[in-house]
């Protein structure tokens with residue numbers, strides 16, 4: 225990290241300073257995470273089986289997969305906390321152990337409970353900050369940024385899980401790193417906290433940082449992730465931009481919102497469309513243009529409140545993506561009428 229970036233960090237803001245943002249964008253050109261062919265076994269258990277991906281600057285990369293897929297193990301390998309039998313993981317082009325000033329290069333939240341319970345949140349951050357050459361000003365700015373200013377002098381051991389997650393995020397951001405890696409940061413957050421963290425992640429990526437965030441709930445990453453790494457059984461199953469995933473899952477369908485679902489289905493199917501029920505008052509239609517749908521419904525005097533391009537949610541897109549990868553799944557509801 226350049227001296228300029230560390231000076232910038234002392235002003236306490238993570239965003240909004242043109243000068244620092246420019247230097248961050250320059251630094252970002254050579255930053256990110258590279259994981260290549262990592263194999264990790266714990267006795268008879270294969271945790272990672274050729275895990276390979278890169279996390280690029282300027283975007284939020286969601287790291288998703290079921291319990292036991294290997295997300296946390298990958299993050300531990302990246303941070304040098306676990307040694308793989310094969311493969312390598314680099315942060316900003318170097319193995320973690322070779323990084324100079326590692327906390328200024330990558331900020332990580334792995335386990336929000338890893339703190340001294342008797343220490344106040346502020347003292348926890350001060351202790352970290354002093355070890356890295358930062359002062360109280362930076363600590364107070366971080367407490368403010370994560371919404372813990374009011375409780376900064378309270379014992380962290382008495383914090384709820386959501387408050388501990390916020391404290392862990394403050395610690396990860398403390399040294400203004402260009403790479404962020406957060407393991408399940410949504411855990412324990414209330415709805416307002418989830419909205420807050422989505423905004424925070426987007427802001428960090430917009431500043432040019434590489435952001436890797438794991439979750440086993442796709443819905444948490446909605447409106448936050450730009451890119452998705454779907455993992456299962458220790459390897460990457462899909463490595464895709466979220467927009468491409470959603471476009472593919474939307475498949476040019478048209479959404480019709482109506483209280484007369486049966487009548488709509490009958491008349492549209494009669495004109496050659498494939499119609500599926502996707503909500504209590506929603507059907508999605510393939511094979512007919514929106515204009516033709518409106519024309520048919522108007523001609524038959526069937527009421528509707530909306531005819532629009534259907535956009536699949538992230539959860540639906542994920543289900544479609546992993547449909548072939550799961551052994552058993554429910555029969556699709558879509559039917560040619």
Ligand SMILES: Nc1ncnc2c1ncn2[C@@H]1O[C@H](COP(=O)(O)OP(=O)(O)OP(=O)(O)O)[C@@H](O)[C@H]1O
Pocket residue numbers: 266269270271289290291292293294295296297298440
């Ligand atoms: N220290 C360990 N000793 C033995 N097995 C381990 C160890 N750490 C992880 N594993 C095993 O490795 C596999 C991958 O676990 P990991 O925690 O990386 O998955 P994950 O995707 O992070 O899951 P979750 O979403 O539940 O956090 C699992 O089968 C797990 O039981």
